Amino acid sequence: xxxxxxxxxxxxxxxxxxxxxxxxxxxxxxxxxxxxxxxxxxxxxxxxxxxxxxxxxxxxxxxxxxxxxxxxxxxxxxxxxxxxxxxxxxxxxxxxxxxxxxxxxxxxxxxxxxxxxxxxxxxxxxxxxxxxxxxxxxxxxxxxxxxxxxxxxxxxxxxxxxxxxxxxxxxxxxxxxxxxxxxxxxxxxxxxxxxxxxxxxxxxxxxxxxxxxxxxxxxxxxxxxxxxxxxxxxxxxxxxxxxxxxxxxxxxxxxxxxxxxxxxxxxxxxxxxxxxxxxxxxxxxxxxxxxxxxxxxxxxxxxxxxxxxxxxxxxxxxxxx
Amino acid sequence: xxxxxxxxxxxxxxxxxxxxxxxxxxxxxxxxxxxxxxxxxxxxxxxxxxxxxxxxxxxxxxxxxxxxxxxxxxxxxxxxxxxxxxxxxxxxxxxxxxxxxxxxxxxxxxxxxxxxxxxxxxxxxxxxxxxxxxxxxxxxxxxxxxxxxxxxxxxxxxxxxxxxxxxxxxxxxxxxxxxxxxxxxxxxxxxxxxxxxxxxxxxxxxxxxxxxxxxxxxxxxxxxxxxxxxxxxxxxxxxxxxxxxxxxxxxxxxxxxxxxxxxxxxxxxxxxxxxxxxxxxxxxxxxxxxxxxxxxxxxxxxxxxxxxxxxxxxxxxxxxxxxxxxxxxxxxxxxxxxxxxxx
Ligand SMILES: Cc1ncc(C[n+]2csc(CCOP(=O)(O)OP(=O)(O)O)c2C)c(N)n1
Ligand SMILES: [Mg+2]
Numbered sequence: 001x002x003x004x005x006x007x008x009x010x011x012x013x014x015x016x017x018x019x020x021x022x023x024x025x026x027x028x029x030x031x032x033x034x035x036x037x038x039x040x041x042x043x044x045x046x047x048x049x050x051x052x053x054x055x056x057x058x059x060x061x062x063x064x065x066x067x068x069x070x071x072x073x074x075x076x077x078x079x080x081x082x083x084x085x086x087x088x089x090x091x092x093x094x095x096x097x098x099x100x101x102x103x104x105x106x107x108x109x110x111x112x113x114x115x116x117x118x119x120x121x122x123x124x125x126x127x128x129x130x131x132x133x134x135x136x137x138x139x140x141x142x143x144x145x146x147x148x149x150x151x152x153x154x155x156x157x158x159x160x161x162x163x164x165x166x167x168x169x170x171x172x173x174x175x176x177x178x179x180x181x182x183x184x185x186x187x188x189x190x191x192x193x194x195x196x197x198x199x200x201x202x203x204x205x206x207x208x209x210x211x212x213x214x215x216x217x218x219x220x221x222x223x224x225x226x227x228x229x230x231x232x233x234x235x236x237x238x239x240x241x242x243x244x245x246x247x248x249x250x251x252x253x254x255x256x257x258x259x260x261x262x263x264x265x266x267x268x269x270x271x272x273x274x275x276x277x278x279x280x281x282x283x284x285x286x287x288x289x290x291x292x293x294x295x296x297x298x299x300x301x302x303x304x305x306x307x308x309x310x311x312x313x314x315x316x317x318x319x320x321x
Numbered sequence: 322x323x324x325x326x327x328x329x330x331x332x333x334x335x336x337x338x339x340x341x342x343x344x345x346x347x348x349x350x351x352x353x354x355x356x357x358x359x360x361x362x363x364x365x366x367x368x369x370x371x372x373x374x375x376x377x378x379x380x381x382x383x384x385x386x387x388x389x390x391x392x393x394x395x396x397x398x399x400x401x402x403x404x405x406x407x408x409x410x411x412x413x414x415x416x417x418x419x420x421x422x423x424x425x426x427x428x429x430x431x432x433x434x435x436x437x438x439x440x441x442x443x444x445x446x447x448x449x450x451x452x453x454x455x456x457x458x459x460x461x462x463x464x465x466x467x468x469x470x471x472x473x474x475x476x477x478x479x480x481x482x483x484x485x486x487x488x489x490x491x492x493x494x495x496x497x498x499x500x501x502x503x504x505x506x507x508x509x510x511x512x513x514x515x516x517x518x519x520x521x522x523x524x525x526x527x528x529x530x531x532x533x534x535x536x537x538x539x540x541x542x543x544x545x546x547x548x549x550x551x552x553x554x555x556x557x558x559x560x561x562x563x564x565x566x567x568x569x570x571x572x573x574x575x576x577x578x579x580x581x582x583x584x585x586x587x588x589x590x591x592x593x594x595x596x597x598x599x600x601x602x603x604x605x606x607x608x609x610x611x612x613x614x615x616x617x618x619x620x621x622x623x624x625x626x627x628x629x630x631x632x633x634x635x636x637x638x639x640x641x642x643x644x645x646x647x648x649x650x651x652x653x654x655x656x657x658x659x660x661x662x663x664x
Binding site: 024049050054055057058059060061062063064065066067068069070071072073075087090091094095097098100101102103104105106137138140160161162188189235236237 | 394426427428430431435437438439440444445447448449452453454455456457458459460461462463464466467486487490491493494497652653654655656658659660661
């Protein structure tokens, strides 16, 4: 048997619906049609009345999920594309994220954001939004990079009593495959060493984990052993695992598909510099997408986001200092 | 004439009985006295942040509070002291929140109008106008999924708030789902300083009901009997499973937008018109005219309201404010092991 990242997301939702009567799914076209990407394929039929088409009204979708969560439900919201969650931004960051702190009542909603670039996606179907959500207190932000994590972290997201932003990467939907679904997993909040190495710590997450692993292969042929840390969750961020890795390698490169200003890579570097300055043998570096909207044409798109090649080039600069 | 609009005179089965009228009036009075007290505490520098009053809007707001039942959901807005008190809020909860007591429902984390007890059906508004309506929808949606019947939700807003995308998204959503939502719009002719002609171009906001495919009602917001009838009927219909209802009340706020505002922009013509009548005075005249209360009774009721308000505000002022070191104020998640360290 082989299962894709997208199928894992579907299976996790099926299990959540099966195991917990409080769970329901709400989003555009998620019902009989099974979702724009088919992440809810067959679920409306299997769970009547619990997988429901929403109008094109992201603000009201999020508001409804929040109101239902206050009544003890565990809604899963599917945004058709992460980019459209900007319309729900107010409800997510001002209503859901402040709920527990203001009222002492938790707000267990899971917002699934199909994010990241794919060839031809263009400016409004390619965005990665983890940084802006992570900026707000009161949200948990997950960025699974593997089939196993897509499955186990989505189940954990539904179980968490707080609002969770689940950033699933569209580029991984179809090509990433695993032999089977996991039976155990690292908990949310723990990073994973995706590859062991002693010369450089490469911290990344989501689809960039795979570009980074490919870069590490390329660098190995040049004699460099690169350690790749997959953050898994960007909030909370597992600073301990990152710093322990930097303690072994003395060098740090952070890679993210998001835009360069602020964000996850800046946060990781800040933490390492503030807490582990003495561990560094060279100035830490980061590599992000270019500071423009995400381009449509594949020639432009592949030069806009980090790739194995550009990551390897950035890594060489850190390694050769 | 719009087909779905029901004229206030044909208000149907729910008639305001003497007891209901008196109950409603006494909550209006309590709200007015409390609002006035908060205004003077604000002027004395005892309240931080904005103080927004419901003066002139009590008849409409109270009609919601007395129409709701224990398991219902209420999303009040900035001018709903009367509705909050009549539904289930204590004077002390309100006083504590305005006066920064750590014992209030918001524990000093949020203040003034931003208060509630969601577990008891009273949602704690966020500032962003229009944002509470879909949250009420969600509560009603959840109840339907759980097979809980017979409860309704009421959301409130002003004329200006109807211009938000959130308002439209939520109204349309409630209509699609046929949720028992009663949307009460207080058209007080201004949104802060902006008159309604800069806010909408339809004849009346009630005409919007047609676009959503739901019933709409227009009511004189200065007339308690009319408000009790119309809001009562809308709530009864929603409760009976007839889906969302839109109530638009015409009135004027008899104060500034907030207590910082002298409202010099309000047209004198409007103040002198029927819209500018004080619903409290009209209700008192009606009580007297019906011989339901004489002058002595009215002043006894007022004295009782003043006493309650004085007690609560005095108590809240004696209570401690939040101590930043006493409890974990810096935890924005309920899941402790997922909290990030605060450096
Ligand atoms: C989304 C949003 N924009 C702006 C404001 C600032 N604001 C607070 S009250 C108000 C006027 C509201 O007018 P209306 O809805 O008519 O209610 P009223 O104050 O007249 O009762 C404005 C602009 C806000 N709270 N939310
Ligand atoms: Mg107004």
